[in-house]
Amino acid sequence: MKGVYEMSSLQEMKIAADGQNRPKTPIYLDYQATTPTDPRVVEAMLPYFTTHFGNPHSRNHSFGWEAEQGVEKARAQVASIIGADEKEIIFTSGATESNNLAIKGVAHFYKGKKNHVITVVTEHKCVLDSCRHLELEGFEVTYLPVQQNGLIDLEKLKAAIRPDTCIVSVMAVNNEIGVIQPLAEIGKICRAAKVYFHTDAAQAVGKIPLNVEEMNIDMMSISGHKLYGPKGVGALYVRRKPRVRLEALIHGGGQERGMRSGTLPTPLCVGLGEACAIAQREMGAEAERLKALRDRFYDKIREQLPEVYLNGDLESRIPGNLNLSFAYVEGEGLMMGIKDLAVSSGSACTSASLEPSYVLRALGVEEELAHTSLRIGLGRFTTEQDVDYAVEHIVQSVQRLRSMSPLWEMAQEGIDIKSIQWAEH
Amino acid sequence: MAYSEKLIEHYENPRNVGTLDKGDTSVGTGLVGAPACGDVMKLQIKVGPDGRIEDAKFKTFGCGSAIASSSLATEWVKGKTLDEAEQIKNTMIAQHLSLPPVKIHCSVLAEDAIKAAIRDYREKHGNRPAEQAAE
Numbered sequence: 001m002k003g004v005y006e007m008s009s010l011q012e013m014k015i016a017a018d019g020q021n022r023p024k025t026p027i028y029l030d031y032q033a034t035t036p037t038d039p040r041v042v043e044a045m046l047p048y049f050t051t052h053f054g055n056p057h058s059r060n061h062s063f064g065w066e067a068e069q070g071v072e073k074a075r076a077q078v079a080s081i082i083g084a085d086e087k088e089i090i091f092t093s094g095a096t097e098s099n100n101l102a103i104k105g106v107a108h109f110y111k112g113k114k115n116h117v118i119t120v121v122t123e124h125k126c127v128l129d130s131c132r133h134l135e136l137e138g139f140e141v142t143y144l145p146v147q148q149n150g151l152i153d154l155e156k157l158k159a160a161i162r163p164d165t166c167i168v169s170v171m172a173v174n175n176e177i178g179v180i181q182p183l184a185e186i187g188k189i190c191r192a193a194k195v196y197f198h199t200d201a202a203q204a205v206g207k208i209p210l211n212v213e214e215m216n217i218d219m220m221s222i223s224g225h226k227l228y229g230p231k232g233v234g235a236l237y238v239r240r241k242p243r244v245r246l247e248a249l250i251h252g253g254g255q256e257r258g259m260r261s262g263t264l265p266t267p268l269c270v271g272l273g274e275a276c277a278i279a280q281r282e283m284g285a286e287a288e289r290l291k292a293l294r295d296r297f298y299d300k301i302r303e304q305l306p307e308v309y310l311n312g313d314l315e316s317r318i319p320g321n322l323n324l325s326f327a328y329v330e331g332e333g334l335m336m337g338i339k340d341l342a343v344s345s346g347s348a349c350t351s352a353s354l355e356p357s358y359v360l361r362a363l364g365v366e367e368e369l370a371h372t373s374l375r376i377g378l379g380r381f382t383t384e385q386d387v388d389y390a391v392e393h394i395v396q397s398v399q400r401l402r403s404m405s406p407l408w409e410m411a412q413e414g415i416d417i418k419s420i421q422w423a424e425h
Numbered sequence: 426m427a428y429s430e431k432l433i434e435h436y437e438n439p440r441n442v443g444t445l446d447k448g449d450t451s452v453g454t455g456l457v458g459a460p461a462c463g464d465v466m467k468l469q470i471k472v473g474p475d476g477r478i479e480d481a482k483f484k485t486f487g488c489g490s491a492i493a494s495s496s497l498a499t500e501w502v503k504g505k506t507l508d509e510a511e512q513i514k515n516t517m518i519a520q521h522l523s524l525p526p527v528k529i530h531c532s533v534l535a536e537d538a539i540k541a542a543i544r545d546y547r548e549k550h551g552n553r554p555a556e557q558a559a560e
C-alpha cells in the first residue's frame with residue numbers, strides 16, 4: 001500500500017475489522033450529503049472545547065488570546081485553499097448561511113439602484129429560496145437554464161446581464177450531479193460587466209483547485225461538513241479589492257467586520273481550518289485516487305448492465321460523484337435492495353414532494369428516467385473493496401428488479417412505453 | 426424510513442412474479458400507474474372453470490412498498506371468486522404491511538391493479554358471469 005497513498009486510520013480500521021478483504025457494512029457512499037469529520041480534524045478541535053475555551057473576542061486575558069489565535073490560524077487556512085487573504089474570510093454557520101448572506105446581503109445593499117439577480121435553475125435550494133425571497137421583496141431574478149450536460153451556456157449568461165444586475169450566483173459544483181461550472185469564464189464575464197460573481201463552492205472546496213484571483217470570484221460560500229470538517233460551520237469569502245459591499249443579516253456585537261455578529265464557535269472554526277489545510281495538502285493525490293475508483297465503479301457497472309445512463313457531464317465533474325439512471329428500475333425500490341449501501345436517489349419516492357429531482361429535470365432527463373437514478377458519492381474513506389462490493393450488489397439488485405419490472409419486459413418485447421396511454425396520477 | 430418485517434419479506438421474496446399469456450381468454454390483465462410517476466403495476470389473474478382465480482402473477486416498477494403491495498395482492502386474490510377479489514381494499518393491504526402514510530398510494534395502486542385485471546377479464550367475456558364464460 002505504501003507509496004500509492006497514505007491510508008487513513010478509518011480505512012485501516014475498516015480493513016482490520018474484517019481480515020477477509022470484505023468491507024465493513026453498511027458502506028457510506030453519500031459523500032455529497034455529508035462527510036465524516038477527519039480524525040485529525042477532531043484532534044485539532046478538542047483543546048478548544050476545554051483548555052482553550054476562551055471567548056475569541058475577549059481582549060483582556062490569555063484565554064481570549066489563545067482562542068483568538070486558534071480562530072485566526074483557521075482563517076488563514078481557509079483563505080489559503082482558495083487563494084484569498086485571511087481578512088476576506090467571514091465565518092458562518094455553513095453554506096446555507098453564506099449563500100443567504102452573499103445573495104441577500106448584496107441585493108439589500110444595492111436595493112433601489114440595482115434590482116436584478118442572476119442565478120441558475122440547478123442551484124441548491126438555499127440559493128433558490130434566497131432568490132425567491134428577494135422576488136417577494138420586489139427584486140427581479142433570472143434563472144439561467146442548463147444544457148443537457150448540466151453546464152450553463154456562457155452566451156446565455158452574457159445576454160442575461162443588465163445594467164441593473166447586482167449579482168450573479170453560479171454554483172461551483174452541483175451537489176447531485178457533481179458537474180463543475182466554468183468558473184474562470186464566468187468570472188471573466190462578470191468582471192468585464194462590473195457585476196459581482198458569487199459562487200456556492202460547498203461541494204468544490206477541497207475537491208478541485210480554486211483560486212479567487214485567477215477566477216475573478218468576488219464571493220464564495222464554503223461548508224465545513226462537505227470537506228471532512230465539522231457540521232455547523234462554514235465561511236463566506238468576501239473580496240476586499242475591489243470591495244464587495246453587503247448588508248449583514250445578523251446584527252449584534254459587530255464581529256466578522258460587522259458582517260456576521262455573534263461569538264465565533266472556536267472549535268468549529270479550528271476544525272474548518274484544519275479540514276482545509278488537510279484538503280489542500282492531499283487534494284492532488286486524493287483526486288487521482290478517487291477518479292480511479294470512480295472509473296472502476298462506472299466501468300464495472302457498464303460492463304454488466306445495459307441501459308445505464310450517466311447524468312451530467314463526465315469530463316467537467318468532480319472525481320467523487322456518479323449519478324446514474326438504471327432504466328426500468330425505480331430508484332427507491334433499488335435502494336431497498338442495497339440496504340448495505342448508503343446512497344441517495346433522485347426518485348420522487350424518497351422525498352416528501354413525490355416530484356423527481358429538479359436538477360435532473362433541468363438537464364432534460366425524462367421523468368421516468370429521473371425516477372431510476374442513484375447518486376453515488378465516493379470520498380476519503382472509500383476503498384477499492386467498497387467499490388467492488390457496491391458494484392456487485394447494485395448489479396444483482398438491478399437485475400432482479402428488472403426481471404420484476406413490467407417496463408423492462410415491454411422494452412424487451414420491443415414495445416415503446418411512450419406509445420401506451422398511462423393514467424398519470 | 427422504517428419498514429415492517431412483512432413488507433421487507435415480500436420485497437425480498439416476492440410471491441408470484443411473472444407473466445401469464447395475455448391472449449388466453451381465461452386471463453385478465455391490469456396495468457396501472459405511469460412511468461413518469463415512478464410506479465407501474467401489472468397484475469394478471471387466471472380464472473378457473475369453477476370461477477375462482479386459480480393463478481395470479483405480477484410485475485411492478487416502483488418502490489419497495491409498491492412491490493410488496495402487489496406481491497400481497499396476488500397472494501390474496503388466489504382462490505377467490507371475482508366478486509370476492511373485488512372486495513379487497515387498499516386499506517387492508519396498507520394495514521397488513523403497516524405502510525407509512527406516504528406509501529398509502531402504493532396500496533391504492535395494488536387495489537386498482539386487481540380491479541383492472543377483473544375488468545379486463547370480464548370484458549373478454551362480454552361481462553357474463555365467469556362460470557359461463559369458461560366453457
Ligand SMILES: Cc1ncc(COP(=O)(O)O)c(C=O)c1O
Pocket residue numbers: 032033093094095096097124126171173174175200202203222223224225233234
Ligand atoms: C451545493 C450546496 N450548497 C449549500 C449546501 C448547504 O450547506 P450547509 O449544510 O453547510 O448549510 C449544500 C449542502 O447540503 C450543498 O451541497
Ligand code: FES
Pocket residue numbers: 349462463464486487488489490491527528530531
Ligand atoms: S411507487 Fe412511488 S412511493 Fe411507492
